[in-house]
Amino acid sequence: MRKILIIIVLFVGYSVFAQESDDDYSGFEAGLNVGAYFGARNTANFYNGAGNEDGMNSADKIINNEHYLNQINEVLEQNGYRYPLIAGSYYTEYPTKMKYTPSIYAGLNGRYWLNRKLAISVSMDFSRLYARDQFVIYNTNPNIPPSNKENQYVIGTIAGQEDRVNIDIGMVRSFRLSDRTNFITEVGFNLNNTTVGLNKIEIYTLVIDIKYKGPYDYVPNSGNPEYEFRQGGIGYGAYVSPGIQLNFTDGISVDVYSNFYYTYISLEHYSQWGLHWAPYIRFNFTRMFL
Numbered sequence: 001m002r003k004i005l006i007i008i009v010l011f012v013g014y015s016v017f018a019q020e021s022d023d024d025y026s027g028f029e030a031g032l033n034v035g036a037y038f039g040a041r042n043t044a045n046f047y048n049g050a051g052n053e054d055g056m057n058s059a060d061k062i063i064n065n066e067h068y069l070n071q072i073n074e075v076l077e078q079n080g081y082r083y084p085l086i087a088g089s090y091y092t093e094y095p096t097k098m099k100y101t102p103s104i105y106a107g108l109n110g111r112y113w114l115n116r117k118l119a120i121s122v123s124m125d126f127s128r129l130y131a132r133d134q135f136v137i138y139n140t141n142p143n144i145p146p147s148n149k150e151n152q153y154v155i156g157t158i159a160g161q162e163d164r165v166n167i168d169i170g171m172v173r174s175f176r177l178s179d180r181t182n183f184i185t186e187v188g189f190n191l192n193n194t195t196v197g198l199n200k201i202e203i204y205t206l207v208i209d210i211k212y213k214g215p216y217d218y219v220p221n222s223g224n225p226e227y228e229f230r231q232g233g234i235g236y237g238a239y240v241s242p243g244i245q246l247n248f249t250d251g252i253s254v255d256v257y258s259n260f261y262y263t264y265i266s267l268e269h270y271s272q273w274g275l276h277w278a279p280y281i282r283f284n285f286t287r288m289f290l
Contacts, residue, residue, distance in 0.1 A: 031109035034282075034283075035281060037278045043265045048095050049094045056268060072154075076154065089141045090141070098131045103127045103128055105127050111172060121172050123167070126163070127163070130160070140152075194235065212229050
């Protein structure tokens, strides 16, 4: 992180002293960001169902509950399983290399150009990330004959979804390539907010929510209170964004950008630093503000 701060300071210092001859050019510019977001996979295992030392989002805690185990056996029977899962006669195995699927990256940007080469930029972008994989329930029911392998394991799906907001504050440096084209680069600080939306398991048509609801074995309609716990938190880091700016008119331009993030993502017991990538297009509108 110290190296990142040094690079940002050097970039800002260089940009401040790199003045353009027509310094009277200044003003606000609004932008619309649309692209894709590729989240680092190192926090995706939060959704793998293994849970943590606090028992949060544990699929075992759900599967081992008598109420849910009966539901699972019902759907298994409907799909041709002849030997039910019996307490103490099965075990589970969860994925260890989950990853996020690419998601939409969309938001707003505001820039104030100090001159034709230097601007201050603030962006806020939203992404909804999904992680999905398979888990296995191994049925060790002693009544299953060795030759009946199709009843010895059950393959289910486990999935998670989170919302992530990135707030980027940085400096923009523009280098003229031609009358209509500039090379631009942006560097700055990132704040991010991650909120877990869901965590669930699916066994055929049966869908069960495994998101943490309290320090007890929750059973629907049991009279036990159900709580909605906020999972996720505030993270931070830095980013750099090289790109090309295409100027169509004096008031409208398009940036073809790529944000490279090195940020800390806050998820209980899985909080980590990681590299994230967001290629996108920014539509800029100037005349409405100048």
